[in-house]
Amino acid sequence: MGEKKGGTVKKKYDFNTAAVLEVQIKGNWYRTTCNEFRSFDGARRITEIVRQPSPREELVNPEFNTFTYTGPVYLQNTNEQVVPTGIENIIRTIIKK
Numbered sequence: 862m863g864e865k866k867g868g869t870v871k872k873k874y875d876f877n878t879a880a881v882l883e884v885q886i887k888g889n890w891y892r893t894t895c896n897e898f899r900s901f902d903g904a905r906r907i908t909e910i911v912r913q914p915s916p917r918e919e920l921v922n923p924e925f926n927t928f929t930y931t932g933p934v935y936l937q938n939t940n941e942q943v944v945p946t947g948i949e950n951i952i953r954t955i956i957k958k
Contacts, residue, residue, distance in 0.1 A: 873940050874899065875932045881908040886949050898930075900937040903949035905930040 874895060876882070883890045884897070885904035898905060911924035934945045937953045 870940060876907055876930060877909055896937065897951055899935050900951045902934050902945050902952050903947055
């Protein structure tokens with residue numbers, strides 16, 4: 862058996878991972894995964910349901926709360942925070958000058 866390499870760190874999620882997560886690219890909003898959302902350097906927003914229905918009740922007109930997310934940006938697949946620059950892309954590597 863081989864030794865496990867990489868991906869052994871538990872990633873931090875500073876937001877509700879069950880919510881609708883969206884990123885903005887060139888003025889359009891796109892739904893994304895938790896991993897891409899935490900590493901996206903650009904505008905991010907979260908939409909959550911305000912009230913969860915009980916199992917016996919049907920939620921006919923649900924209320925949603927949408928807000929801009931201003932939390933940290935992480936290097937993809939790590940817990941290393943990066944300084945956001947607004948490039949509207951996922952941060953996969955750090956470019957050193």
